Amino acid sequence: NVPNPAMSESKITYSLDRSGPMKLSLCDALGTPVKTLVEGDGHPGTYCVVFDVSDLRSGVYYYRLDCSGAVQARAMSIMR
Numbered sequence: 001n002v003p004n005p006a007m008s009e010s011k012i013t014y015s016l017d018r019s020g021p022m023k024l025s026l027c028d029a030l031g032t033p034v035k036t037l038v039e040g041d042g043h044p045g046t047y048c049v050v051f052d053v054s055d056l057r058s059g060v061y062y063y064r065l066d067c068s069g070a071v072q073a074r075a076m077s078i079m080r
Contacts, residue, residue: 001063001074001076004076004077005076005077005078005079006053006076006077006078006079007053007078007079007080008052008053008054009050009051009052009053009054010050010051010053010076010078011048011049011050011051012024012037012048012049012051012063013046013047013048014046014047014048014049014065015045015046015047016042016043016044016045016047016067017044018042018044018067018068018070019041019042019043019044019068020041020042020067020068021040021041021042021067021068022038022039022040022041022042022065022066022067022068023036023038023039023064023065023066023067024036024037024038024039024049024063024064024065024066025037025039025063025064025066026051026061026062026063026064027061027062027063027064028059028061028062029059029060029061029062031062034056034061035051037049037051037063042067042068053078056078057078057080058078058079058080059077059078060075060076060077061075061076061077061078062074062075062076063076
């Protein structure tokens, strides 16, 4: 994600290599879902989502991409 740490908004770029149900979500440090950023039928390609983080507290979060059973997660920081 860019920027990291984020202050008001962040941009996540991700790629899918297969079609199928997909979900990109944001979780807190304990793994509790905070926001669903994208959900639906995914198709191969590269995508970008820009989202507002101004309603979230400072700290470490994880964004998780789940597509047809394949899961990837990355850390991001939010700073106020």
